Amino acid sequence: MTRWIFGTMAATALLTGAAIAKTDVTIGLQLEPPHLDPTSAAAGAIDQVLYANVFEGLMRFASDGSVINGLAEDWDISEDGKTYTFKLHSGVKFHDGTDLDSADVKFSLDRARAEDSVNAQKALFANIASVEAVDPLTVKVTLTAPQGNFLFNMAWGDAVIVAPESIDDIKVKPVGTGAFKFDDWKQGDSITLVKNADYWGDAAKLDKATFKFISEPTAAFGAMMAEDVDAFYSYPAPENLAQFEADPRFTVLAGNTEGETILAMNNKQAPFDNKLVREAVSHAIDRQAIIDGAMFGYGTPIGSHFAPHNPAYIDLTGNSEYDPEKAKALLAEAGMADGFKTTLKLPPPSYARRGGEIIAAQLRAVGIETEISNLEWAQWLEQAFRGKDFGLTIVSHTEPMDIGIYARPDYYFQYDNADLQKLMADFDVEAEGAKRTEMLQQAQTIISEDYVNAYLFQLALTTVVNAKLQGIWPDAPTQAIDLTAVSWAE
């Protein structure tokens, strides 16, 4: 029966030819998700495929990064800022046909904040004291202290609402409330989603969406050129972008990411425990040469650990202008006029591998010799991130609003500053907007003037899309490829 329908459809499509608009899309992605549960792993690929498409949270991120209502129709904050009351949309169904109610929300939040939870962002839920299902469509969340960014936290992919009925199989058969249903996962090849006909909100415009995993940049180029994929999210080889731009079949979307790309210095390891040395390294680096050489011009220079598209951003690149002479003078002042030797550990992405070679040459020019080692991600996580065995390393921090990592002295670059730690603790409980902005700017200034790391550039998100495909997010306010509004032009 099914075969007969497909046959007829294919025949109709052939007969009418181009008159029928395409209703499916294939998106190329470099990384494949390890499994399909966004609430129990840090892998960004899981959210890229499932966030907003299959799973939804109480709140959600819009394409510009603002937080808007998701499954919550309305919310209310108590006077003391400690109690949040969410009113859920009525008539929302999970893909397995069960209703969404307050019990599911309570289950999801309690599961995420539980003692044995494996949620990758447990800090998002750390402040929750209790979750209460008042009636089937009302949930009351009580916090231990007022928290300014609680709604923001609830928009993350790690805070999506899951159902107890389907939780056992979530890693291979995710059941959510979104506009797309999970259909099939061919491991090592692709994941297919199909339209959810019973979606509670605006229905998806596409009938089918396939995420195809292509890790090799050369293969990605071939797949795009042959139009095997309709879009390639975060296209891995910036050197090919000029070619796509020149081709009328394609559009290149250059957007913002939350990825601050930094040359991280081990603040507890000599000689980087000396601020003068860190300052010297920062002045020895020519950001523009790195952006041009490693990213072929895509990227925005940054002077602190903060995204330029954020309203609270202040431009601090002036603190660490390219000035090799000053770098040499600073090294001499630190008692290292003859330079020194250190290690530079590089993870696989091209910003690190290519950027690393450029930085090594720039550091050599002021007398700092680096021994480069190219590592795979697993090795990098083990040696540099967890083992803290590195002098220098390059990595892009893609989490949104992650300046708080500087308040964690055990974080891999081991920056320990009590003033900043206090500032960030105050920031977490501050609810007033203007105050929050001011505190963020203070924090940016402190780490910039302390030269904790050398701040290179904000990673650009370059997505190559078929010129007729509309509605792909150019920016990445979170790890997501929201296809709910994507459609083909006539």
Add this chain to the structure above:
Amino acid sequence: MRNLTFGLILTTIFAIGALVSFVWTPYDVTVLEIANKLKSPTADHWFGTDHFGRDIFSMIMVGARTSIAVAIVAVVIGMGLGVPLGLAAAARKGSLLDEVIMRGNDLIFAFPSLLIAILITAIFGPSAVNAIIAIGIFNIPVFARLTRGAALSLWTRDYVLAARVAGKGATRISVEHILPNVANLLIVQGTIQFSLGILAEAALSYVGLGAQPPTPSWGRMLADAQTLIALAPHVALFPGFAILLTVLGLNLAGDGLRDVLDPKLRVLR
């Protein structure tokens, strides 16, 4: 004879390039000029520039150094260990020593060499030295087998018998009578292993396990150029040709040397 000449000329060109690079290269390969990147070949830059604006001609000269050094040392390791083992095995044919040596060699031979090289560099970290060791180990059974095979037939010769009658020990006979007679074969095989060593080094560097940046290496130049082929084909073509021509030269030289040195072929003429 023509093969030999042509092969030697090609090999010599690269050897000279590598030697000259110690004292002079047209441009400094450690200096990056981003503004000058991906320039096509011109009179200034004979082979053009790469994605960091480095001169590809200079990089190929320095890369030849890396390739040749790795391959030579690997052949020396293989000969240095393989030949004595082969001689010992032949001298004690059928003994436990012979069995241990030859089965040990079979064991190494049974593994795909590049896979083990990747394993070694994965455990001990990628570097030129580890690449040399990995490639060198796989040269050992090649030379050991060759030496043993040739030596076995020599041990039945009358002059060896005469030497034994004269009271010479197995070690002395091996060194004084067997070794000089298998030297021809070893030289020919050495040339071929040398070219295989260059290929292996390029392959290891290509997957990122050979010489680490900023040391130029032909294999890594190819890997870096992979995504640039559509944009600037010369970046991939020149290191590719360098590998091709060196290996071709060494193989031709090996063939030619065998024509000249191998007694069996000499008789046929």
